[in-house]
Amino acid sequence: xxxxxxxxxxxxxxxxxxxxxxxxxxxxxxxxxxxxxxxxxxxxxxxxxxxxxxxxxxxxxxxxxxxxxxxxxxxxxxxxxxxxxxxxxxxxxxxxxxxxxxxxxxxxxxxxxxxxxxxxxxxxxxxxxxxxxxxxxxxxxxxxxxxxxxxxxxxxxxxxxxxxxxxxxxxxxxxxxxxxxxxxxxxxxxxxxxxxxxxxxxxxxxxxxxxxxxxxxxxxxxxxxxxxxxxxxxxxxxxxxxxxxxxxxxxxxxxxxxxxxxxxxxxxxxxxxxxxxxxxxxxxxxxxxxxxxxxxxxxxxxxxxxxxxxxxxxxxxxxxxxxxxxxxxxxxxxxxxxxxxxxxxxxxxxxxxxxxxxxxxxxxxxxxxxxxxxxxxxxxxxxxxxxxxxxxxxxxxxxxxxxxxxxxxxxxxxxxxxxxxxxxxxxxxxxxxxxxxxxxxxxxxxxxxxxxxxxxxxxxxxxxxxxxxxxxxxxxxxxxxxxxxxxxxxxxxxxxxxxxxxxxxxxxxxxxxxxxxxxxxxxxxxxxxxxxxxxxxxxxxxxxxx
Amino acid sequence: xxxxxxxxxxxxxxxxxxxxxxxxxxxxxxxxxxxxxxxxxxxxxxxxxxxxxxxxxxxxxxxxxxxxxxxxxxxxxxxxxxxxxxxxxxxxxxxxxx
Amino acid sequence: xxxxxxxxxxxxxxxxxxxxxxxxxxxxxxxxxxxxxxxxxxxxxxxxxxxxxxxxxxxxxxxxxxxxxxxxxxxxxxxxxxxxxxxxxxxxxxxxxxxxxxxxxxxxxxxxxxxxxxxxxxxxxxxxxxxxxxxxxxxxxxxxxx
Numbered sequence: 001x002x003x004x005x006x007x008x009x010x011x012x013x014x015x016x017x018x019x020x021x022x023x024x025x026x027x028x029x030x031x032x033x034x035x036x037x038x039x040x041x042x043x044x045x046x047x048x049x050x051x052x053x054x055x056x057x058x059x060x061x062x063x064x065x066x067x068x069x070x071x072x073x074x075x076x077x078x079x080x081x082x083x084x085x086x087x088x089x090x091x092x093x094x095x096x097x098x099x100x101x102x103x104x105x106x107x108x109x110x111x112x113x114x115x116x117x118x119x120x121x122x123x124x125x126x127x128x129x130x131x132x133x134x135x136x137x138x139x140x141x142x143x144x145x146x147x148x149x150x151x152x153x154x155x156x157x158x159x160x161x162x163x164x165x166x167x168x169x170x171x172x173x174x175x176x177x178x179x180x181x182x183x184x185x186x187x188x189x190x191x192x193x194x195x196x197x198x199x200x201x202x203x204x205x206x207x208x209x210x211x212x213x214x215x216x217x218x219x220x221x222x223x224x225x226x227x228x229x230x231x232x233x234x235x236x237x238x239x240x241x242x243x244x245x246x247x248x249x250x251x252x253x254x255x256x257x258x259x260x261x262x263x264x265x266x267x268x269x270x271x272x273x274x275x276x277x278x279x280x281x282x283x284x285x286x287x288x289x290x291x292x293x294x295x296x297x298x299x300x301x302x303x304x305x306x307x308x309x310x311x312x313x314x315x316x317x318x319x320x321x322x323x324x325x326x327x328x329x330x331x332x333x334x335x336x337x338x339x340x341x342x343x344x345x346x347x348x349x350x351x352x353x354x355x356x357x358x359x360x361x362x363x364x365x366x367x368x369x370x371x372x373x374x375x376x377x378x379x380x381x382x383x384x385x386x387x388x389x390x391x392x393x394x395x396x397x398x399x400x401x402x403x404x405x406x407x408x409x410x411x412x413x414x415x416x417x418x419x420x421x422x423x424x425x426x427x428x429x430x431x432x433x434x435x436x437x438x439x440x441x442x443x444x445x446x447x448x449x450x451x452x453x454x455x456x457x458x459x460x461x462x463x464x465x466x467x468x469x470x471x472x473x474x475x476x477x478x479x480x481x482x483x484x485x486x487x488x489x490x491x492x493x494x495x496x497x498x499x500x501x502x503x504x505x506x507x508x509x510x511x512x513x514x515x516x517x518x519x520x521x522x523x524x525x526x527x528x529x530x531x532x533x534x535x536x537x538x539x540x541x542x543x544x545x546x
Numbered sequence: 547x548x549x550x551x552x553x554x555x556x557x558x559x560x561x562x563x564x565x566x567x568x569x570x571x572x573x574x575x576x577x578x579x580x581x582x583x584x585x586x587x588x589x590x591x592x593x594x595x596x597x598x599x600x601x602x603x604x605x606x607x608x609x610x611x612x613x614x615x616x617x618x619x620x621x622x623x624x625x626x627x628x629x630x631x632x633x634x635x636x637x638x639x640x641x642x643x644x
Numbered sequence: 645x646x647x648x649x650x651x652x653x654x655x656x657x658x659x660x661x662x663x664x665x666x667x668x669x670x671x672x673x674x675x676x677x678x679x680x681x682x683x684x685x686x687x688x689x690x691x692x693x694x695x696x697x698x699x700x701x702x703x704x705x706x707x708x709x710x711x712x713x714x715x716x717x718x719x720x721x722x723x724x725x726x727x728x729x730x731x732x733x734x735x736x737x738x739x740x741x742x743x744x745x746x747x748x749x750x751x752x753x754x755x756x757x758x759x760x761x762x763x764x765x766x767x768x769x770x771x772x773x774x775x776x777x778x779x780x781x782x783x784x785x786x787x788x789x790x
Contacts, residue, residue: 005784007768007780007783007784008780010767010768011766011768011770014765014766014767017765018762018765021758021761022735025758026555027555027556027593029593030755030758033590033596033597035705035733035735038705038706039735047553047558047596047597049560049616049619049620050558050560050620050623050624051553051557051558051559051560052553052558080630095558095630096558097556097557097558098555098556098557098558099556099557121706121708151770151771151780151781152770152771154770155739155766155769155770156770156771157711157738157739157740157742157743157769157771157773158708158711158712158715158739158743158773159708159711160708160711160739161705161706161707161708161711161736162708235712238708238709238711238712239684239709239712243681243707243709273719277719277772278772279771279772281779281781282781282785282787284784284785285781285784285785288784288785342626342627413615413616413619414619414624414625414626414627415624417616417620419616422619422625422626424624424626425625425626428626472613472614472615473615474615
């Protein structure tokens with residue numbers, strides 16, 4: 001994985017000094033809150049419902065054991081002993097003090113990490129496929145390209161005061177594991193007929209108030225023009241994105257209002273101009289970065305079979321591991337969704353344990369997934385049992401990847417001042433209600449957002465739940481049929497909302513209908529797409545006999 | 547009644563205007579009447595608070611109950627981590643929020 | 645009119661008042677123009693020859709359209725004074741310099757020491773713009789900037 005050179009290190013060190021100075025000026029009164037706020041946001045520091053919240057960047061979700069260990073130590077030293085992994089592959093701490101924030105950034109910088117641009121109207125963390133570099137279905141590892149984007153977008157002087165936040169994702173497989181088309185810019189690295197690499201650009205996706213699936217505006221930008229093309233997309237957005245209404249300021253609105261063709265025309269015109277300016281990093285730079293993403297020293301001649309006589313272990317292998325591109329290895333997902341737990345939260349001890357496990361079993365490398373889980377990308381099959389036992393002992397052994405218990409939930413009203421309703425208690429109740437039926441139900445991606453900002457990605461859930469405020473009382477709407485992958489679709493609302501217990505019952509009625517109606521091999525999403533909303537609506541809203 | 551809540555600038559802790567200063571405890575909040583915005587502006591300028599807000603509340607015996615559930619959660623802590631609650635020892639705190 | 649507090653040019657400042665983009669075309673003896681956030685900087689490209697001062701207004705610092713306007717003008721070959729006016733704070737100066745601004749007329753005067761520190765904070769830059777600074781990728785590979 002990428003390791004900072006002296007230039008990268010200098011950048012984060014200077015940023016720490018910069019922020020330390022800004023905090024000093026805030027505390028001594030020379031900087032007012034309205035001036036300080038965008039600056040602290042550009043360092044990921046929010047003022048939240050209970051305290052300051054710090055969002056640390058995990059570029060394209062990849063981190064080393066040393067970095068993970070530091071995240072655990074930060075939770076203990078500066079917070080209340082835990083962190084929250086987010087739907088953009090980052091980590092958040094909820095109980096930060098402003099005067100300690102520069103020290104936290106300094107600690108992060110010491111392991112090559114930062115909180116740069118994890119908030120604010122700028123280009124945010126670029127996310128990627130959590131199985132990159134480990135899975136056979138990618139045409140290349142997308143992460144070197146995400147690293148190019150990271151560097152290009154960091155402290156970009158023209159694009160730091162955009163109309164709104166800007167989120168990018170990069171994948172290199174037809175299997176979209178990063179919800180690429182639900183980003184402001186999604187890039188899929190592809191090969192053309194001549195075998196050359198290029199970037200397919202999807203621009204104008206997003207969730208929130210007005211969810212949209214990004215259209216493809218250019219199916220093949222030569223890979224050595226990817227940065228220049230990105231710059232063109234951003235410049236058109238910076239110039240013409242709406243600034244009159246915060247809820248209409250994302251690029252998806254611009255693409256929608258101009259129409260895809262006109263937006264594309266403007267981008268292509270700007271692109272033609274920008275190509276004359278030598279903005280693109282040279283091939284040598286890409287090669288330099290790529291070299292750091294070379295395969296680890298995989299052992300050869302390893303046993304390719306697994307002793308599955310322990311049924312709990314067998315279930316975990318079946319659900320939480322994927323075939324690795326290298327014989328004898330597995331891609332392991334650690335679920336941060338124990339039954340009744342808080343989705344995505346991990347204690348400092350658990351974080352440090354995962355760091356140790358990565359060092360012992362996975363070449364020092366971990367990934368954060370946008371589903372709020374952790375991946376150990378390169379685990380020997382021969383060592384999987386020992387690993388699993390340690391995970392089980394630490395409450396990290398839930399065998400529920402992509403099952404109904406593997407819930408994505410935003411922090412909701414328990415933590416977030418933007419929320420209208422709590423999301424975590426709903427997740428906990430669903431997790432407990434379905435624990436016994438989870439395996440029988442099979443793949444079901446359930447996502448909960450505590451408000452329309454959709455940080456829980458509820459529009460993209462096979463089942464989505466949206467919390468709303470109904471005259472000061474928490475209320476929940478149910479959506480069905482969303483999907484975040486290559487078969488991207490947006491969930492449809494079933495009908496009137498209900499309270500917390502009602503929504504859990506509604507989910508059960510929907511899954512009962514699925515179990516009664518499914519044909520062989522159908523997932524919940526497939527059955528829904530086959531039979532449509534009507535039978536589900538009937539089941540959910542039918543009156544119980546007195 | 548109207549009360550004032552904010553965060554301590556340096557520590558980020560949730561605070562409530564007591565009439566004289568800022569307390570960590572909602573039960574110390576006073577009715578600011580029509581003066582909330584004025585007090586908020588003055589206290590923010592003096593850097594005693596950040597992000598102050600005037601909110602509705604009712605007095606209940608010794609305590610003060612914010613009208614909206616969001617501010618009751620703010621007063622006590624996340625409902626899903628009662629171990630981090632300001633009212634850790636109070637088993638009724640959860641019900642009070644809802 | 646706001647005072648120019650910082651200026652990184654050695655030539656004489658232009659004394660003419662800056663006219664609007666709309667009227668600049670008609671006023672053939674005008675050499676100073678003021679761009680508002682909603683203006684298209686490219687409307688000025690036919691007149692670069694006689695332009696000696698472009699003011700870019702930042703009514704609120706969060707409206708970043710002026711950064712694109714500045715860069716576009718420099719990319720087109722404008723070499724006159726490019727002045728950021730309005731809600732300009734210390735923390736925007738470095739980015740503004742990188743986009744081609746060479747003078748600043750903030751609505752509220754800045755603390756000079758803070759401004760100097762802000763502009764000197766980052767020894768290197770990741771991406772090339774119009775300021776001629778070699779980006780880090782060029783330094784890594786011993787490349788001269790175009």
